[in-house]
Amino acid sequence: MTVQSSARELNRPAFGVILFATFALLFFARSFTNYFVSDDYQFLGRLDLTGARLYLGQSWGYGNEYRPVLAYSYALDALISGTNPIGYHVTNTLIHTAAAILVGCLALACGAAQPVAAIASLIFLLNPISHESVLWISGRPVVLGSFFVLTACYFFVRAAKAPRTAVPEWIAAYTAFVLALGTYEVGVITAFLAALCSGIAAPDRRKWRTHLFIFLGLTAIYVVLWNWFFNFQITRFPVETSPWNAVRSFVQAVLNAFHGSLRPEIAVIYIGLLAVLIKKNRDGALAVLISILWFFLAYLPFFIVHGYADRFAYLSSVAAAALLALALGEVIKRSRTWGVVTLVLVLVYLATGMQNRITTWKEAGQIARLIPHEIKTFLPVFPEDRLLVLLNVPLFHKQASVYITGMDRALQREYPDAHIKFSTQLRPWAGEDSIILEYSNGHMIRREFKDVRDRYN
Helix, strand or coil: CCHHHHHHHHHHHHHHHHHHHHHHHHHCHHHHHCCCCHHHHHCCCCCCHHHHHHHHCCCCCCCCCCCHHHHHHHHHHHHHHCCCHHHHHHHHHHHHHHHHHHHHHHHHHCCCCHHHHHHHHHHHHHCHHHHHHHHCHHHHHHHHHHHHHHHHHHHHHHHHHCCCCCHHHHHHHHHHHHHHHCCCHHHHHHHHHHHHHHHHHCCCHHHCHHHHHHHHHHHHHHHHHHHHHCCCCCCCCCECCCHHHHHHHHHHHHHHHCCCCCCHHHHHHHHHHHHHHHHHCHHHHHHHHHHHHHHHHHHHHHCCECCCHHHHCCCCHHHHHHHHHHHHHHHHHHCHHHHHHHHHHHHHHHHHHHHHHHHHHHHHHHHHHHHHHHHHHHCCCCCCCCCEEEECCCCEECCEECCCCCHHHHHHHHCCCCCCCEECCCCCCCCCCCEEEEEECCEEEEECHHHHHHHHC
């Protein structure tokens, strides 16, 4: 092999990564101007690099969330982008893109062929199940935490497969693991996913079992300290006490990971692909079992919390991407024509679904931007001496958040020197002298108390 051909071989992966990242940025470009919604106001204009240090010793968000690494990521965005949403969205997209690339790298490390690994990366990138985590700026803990988990798993496998002691790889694995724990609670399952992947890629456990025990030990220390820090209150959300509801949420997450699987025509395609994979040989059935195990392990921390199937299944959906990629690879091997046609149909279907989600979040951002702006138009000075009642302010727009939280801080941006106090209900606080604004037909409308009291009582 000549020097020139060797250089071409070395540059090929880098070119592929650049091409993939360019495609991702172009694909998600419409989302970059989406406005802030809901929880975004928790940190918007309130966090810088100095303020981020506070979260080393206190909870992030609304309680029971120890995420100092996340705070620094937002602080860096604020330094570069200020109160412009573009920088925050680009960062989310770049992290999601890097996670998608890692999915392919991890598939390669576990023995998948290059085309299969590339397809897995594309499916993970386009899968609409990631819409909340990627398109909502406040979804970053999911994306960033999962990125660190995947990074730790990848370097763990690389180190486990290395013929000699791979010090740089182990350092990278441990660093990514610690960063995952400091970003999002999903980091606690890193050791289990790393063990699953290493069991596939490096069956000789003697090379990596000591590191696995260290990972498990660090996880146990983190769990104890985390619970101590939050006075042994597991979550700020209602704890799921029904095993049946927990299983139902898990099943919903699986169905969402296979986008459109409740539609008969789409379900037939998925079932057909899995049938081809299982029919292949024993390896196909084993791949299905491993994917189920990955999905279960990645979802494990969320069985105790009700709902949020899309957000909680972000890391789990790696299994769906890998499984569909393996099945499509098998179809392509059997019939290149039908395989490519099926691949294109699947990718176009997923891409269309994600583009529809981008539109939904863009519309939600437009609503979130319009409401405080129109309130300021009606009330140039905030009425601190009278109760402001805001009726019918949307919590959600389709699958996207609008103002489930954050209304107070959105108003504070419009009235920086005012003491913000308002109600979203007429009773029992509102009276005849209240100032009432109602969201209706896409705008805020001034109402009189007598005109709305019967409708909202």
